[in-house]
Amino acid sequence: MSVLSLHDVTKNFGETEIIRGVSLNIERGEKHAIIGPNGAGKSTLFHLISGLYNVTGGSIKFKDKEIQNKKPYEISRLGLARSFQVTNIFARLNVFENVRCSLLWSSGYKYSFWHLLGRQKELNEKTLEVLEQIGLQDKKLIPAGELAYAHQRALELGIAIASGAEVIMLDEPVAGMSLTEAESAVELIHRITEGKTLIMVEHDMNIVFDVADRISVLVYGEVIACDKPENIRANTHVQEAYLGEVVTDA
């Protein structure tokens, strides 16, 4: 059963059509990668699913509820979490507080101003668990804005996964990392998405083929192929549109 399904989703900015009728079914527990050349609309698609943008047409269903044009916080509360391509953290809060904030809603605190955070044992323990998962436990008191880039990326992932959402969307999680940093980041992604549904935008083909069960290829706002990694690799259309381009780039 698909946990997330897009039906004929379109998005225009003014006259320009960025997403031109995307239909996509993501199965529960699947690791799904979206690839495509620059400007194909991958990030826009993410923004549409997560509620940052409103769709122009079509529908998006998450766990049988229509979520198109809902606010980001409403979608997040349903159990769909995402990370960002450009690091998007709470710069003046420390690492611990960053992660704890993202645990607050799912732990049921809502807008409470009658709980003292320091006294919430379970919440603080959970925060430490997440910090251990992302390997930042010894940096917990450093303001997030002062972290090294790779650590900020790890924190970015930590904020996304902390709430325990069942569907996690990662937008270029290893962008701008060195090879060794990227390797440990992939390991981290494997670890934190175990048993969960993952949707990922990524440029690095090695990582995509390593992580994904299924790949969608997005070109100029349309999905031209959606299949298992080995079939995508063999698909001539895809090679023309995308993979060939990467080889010449390199």
Place this chain on the structure above:
Amino acid sequence: MAVIKKSLVWICYLLGLLALPQFFDSVLAISIFNQMAIAIVFALSYNMLLGQGGMLSFGHAVYFGLGGFLAVHALVMIEFEILSFSIIWIPLVGGFIGLLAALFIGTFSTHKAGTVFAMISLGIGELIAASSLIFVSFFGGEAGISGDRTFGPSFFGIEWFQNLEIYYLAVAWVFIATLFMYFFTLTPAGKMANAVRDNPERAEFIGYSARRVRYITFCAAGFFAGVAGGLFALNYEFITEENLNAATSGRVLLSAYIGGLGYFIGPIIGAVVLTLMNSLLSNYSDLWMLYLGIMFLLTVLFLPRGFAGFIMMHQMVWAQGKIKSLVLPYLLTGVPSFIFVIASVGLIELSHTDEAEFNYLGLNFDSTTAIDFILISIAVLAALFCIRKSLPQLRAAWESANEISDDDEKEAQS
């Protein structure tokens, strides 16, 4: 251990407030302390908006003033026995009105932070200030309205004739208000206010409506501004349009900023400094507003994190026992700086005075001849020269004090 340490800070705060009149017991001193108490609560409430929530308000006096006006009305009603409760609860009346106003105004003003919020706050501020002159029966026009705090059921026999009695009442309220505002920063709503300040977009992706978070902070700030307004009503027993206009809004912004927005204690420092300047300096000089303006400018330029930020800068140096290496450089720059300030003020005052013979710091100057101007100018320039000469040393000392600490950190990590 940490709990004991924290409680100790609070106990010291309370004892310090309570002990103040033991050291200074003149009528003037008590009146200044009362102003300080009011200013502390008001500035802390302002910092909830700007420091914690990232909302730059130019109209925070609205909640202070409305709270104060209703508090005076409540005093009048107690006098005429329409209401019957002890006047110790008046700050709560103010707080309740501040909260009501914020509940209403917040519905549209907290939609966005940044410029939009600032402009709406300015507009609301002007609107209420203008209305206060139009609706004379409620606001009393330019003369304002007045009440009498000595009526109502007595509180353990205290009749509230003296300002000192009001001071102790104010201390109780200041302490409670400070405590609650501090606790607010430790709650989910308070922490999310920081998160929304830093990054409203991301806050929405972890389940929080940035608007709702701002709204809650805004209402809390309105409530405590109202409490400060209630304290004002109790202390002065009258209130005028001046207490809710832009000048009052501007002053609370200044005190929070000068004290240091990023720190909980900052606005307390700012409120104390500004009250002292306001009440002491104004006795000596007509130009105190000019000095305040210059001080604000210097703070923005050189101490962007305020006095509290300046103190906190030394935390690490202090913790590693390297503060001693800074004493001499500080003195070398500090003494000429002090002379520079004194001489500059002298020059400004001498140019400003109408009298031929001008007394400044026990010295007599003649404002009609050029010679005294030249003498003071030389002092100003000489001090400036010394500052310039000693500044590189101070900078080097500061850097070396912090540099070594960086190495220590690396050692500690490895």
